[in-house]
Amino acid sequence: MRKRGEAKQLYLESLVDTLTGWNDPEARLRKAIEDDEFMLFGQTIVPLDRKKEIRFHLEILIRLREEERNLTPPGTFLPILEYFELMPALDRWVIEHAARWWKSTERMRNTVLNINLSPDTLESADFPEFVAARLSEIGLPAGVLCFEVTGSEVPVGSAEVARSIEKVKALGCRFAVSAFGRESISFDALRMVGAKFVKIDGGMIREIHSDTVAFTKVKSIHQVCAKAGIQTVAEFVELPETLNRLREIGVDYAQGYGISRPEPLEAQEGSQQVKK
Numbered sequence: 605m606r607k608r609g610e611a612k613q614l615y616l617e618s619l620v621d622t623l624t625g626w627n628d629p630e631a632r633l634r635k636a637i638e639d640d641e642f643m644l645f646g647q648t649i650v651p652l653d654r655k656k657e658i659r660f661h662l663e664i665l666i667r668l669r670e671e672e673r674n675l676t677p678p679g680t681f682l683p684i685l686e687y688f689e690l691m692p693a694l695d696r697w698v699i700e701h702a703a704r705w706w707k708s709t710e711r712m713r714n715t716v717l718n719i720n721l722s723p724d725t726l727e728s729a730d731f732p733e734f735v736a737a738r739l740s741e742i743g744l745p746a747g748v749l750c751f752e753v754t755g756s757e758v759p760v761g762s763a764e765v766a767r768s769i770e771k772v773k774a775l776g777c778r779f780a781v782s783a784f785g786r787e788s789i790s791f792d793a794l795r796m797v798g799a800k801f802v803k804i805d806g807g808m809i810r811e812i813h814s815d816t817v818a819f820t821k822v823k824s825i826h827q828v829c830a831k832a833g834i835q836t837v838a839e840f841v842e843l844p845e846t847l848n849r850l851r852e853i854g855v856d857y858a859q860g861y862g863i864s865r866p867e868p869l870e871a872q873e874g875s876q877q878v879k880k
Contacts, residue, residue: 630688633681636668637693643667643675644701645866649718649837649859652851658835661750663718663859664702665866666694691722696734703744705869712872718780720752723759732771739775746776750801755781758793769797782839785825794834802829806840806860812853813845823853830854 626632636642649661668676685691702717725731739746751772758781759765769779780801781794785808794802804825811818826836838850841860850858 629684630690633685633688633690634693637690637697640697640701641669642694642697642701643669644698644705644869646869646872647859647866648864648872649857650863652847652855652858656856658856659714659716661716661718661837661857662712662872663752664698664720664869666698686722686724689724692725692728692731695719695721695725699735699749700738702869703738703742703749706748707742707744715748716750716778717748718750718752720782723753723757723765726753726765726768727759727762729764729768731768732775735772735777736775747778749777750780751777752780752782752803753793753797754783755793756783756787758796760792760796766796773798780837785821799834801835801837801857803837803839803859804855806838809838809840809846809850809860810842812849813843819849819853822850822855826853826855 643666645665645667646662647665649663651658651660666678668681670676682691685694699719702719706712706715706717728734735749738744739749773779778800779797780803781797781799782803783805784794784802786805802825804822808818808822812822813819822838829836835856837857837859838846838855839859841847841850841858842862844862846862847858
């Protein structure tokens with residue numbers, strides 16, 4: 605196990621005590637993965653120009669089933685999974701179950717699945733082989749999978765991660781960099797990942813209808829990405845005014861509570877729409 609300092613350990617102990625009450629969080633989460641105690645949700649990512657022939661996306665999100673039908677949000681258990689180096693196991697669980705759901709669902713066949721990956725998963729030497737095996741076993745077109753990585757978390761400069769990304773891309777899967785623009789390192793991550801999609805940080809998106817600086821930043825990011833053949837996604841879209849400004853800029857996709865809220869995967873069929 606990788607120890608990450610006393611401060612991190614105290615934080616995790618506090619998190620466990622306050623939010624979960626688990627006596628043995630590592631064992632609890634290992635069992636949850638092994639026994640399929642997680643539940644997948646999806647949040648629609650919609651094209652803003654319906655005249656363009658671009659596919660809908662669905663970001664895959666996760667909750668933990670607890671007693672009495674309660675669902676534990678990811679902010680509770682993801683830091684614990686990271687601490688005990690269990691994120692690669694969870695990421696693979698998500699890929700497996702999301703892929704099987706997509707394969708069994710006729711009406712979602714034109715939808716791309718956006719699946720978040722942790723840095724630890726990218727550093728797993730056998731991750732490309734896992735993806736290849738699942739694609740073959742399930743009969744899933746590789747283009748259905750778009751792996752999301754947070755720009756500030758990509759281990760830029762890691763030869764091992766670069767090899768892993770290239771192998772996964774060679775299968776036909778694509779990558780997206782999320783929270784783009786939050787930190788300057790995002791550009792380094794963009795180059796390393798070779799992303800086909802950029803998700804512009806929601807902190808700027810929320811302000812573009814009222815803040816000229818935020819609007820200008822988002823417009824600049826979109827223009828740079830467009831020249832590079834990269835499609836842009838606006839995160840955390842909540843207001844109609846924001847949608848109007850995004851269309852003015854030409855941003856390709858939008859995601860947020862103003863578009864749709866996360867729903868269990870079983871409720872996703874036929875729910876794809878964008879507010880006017």
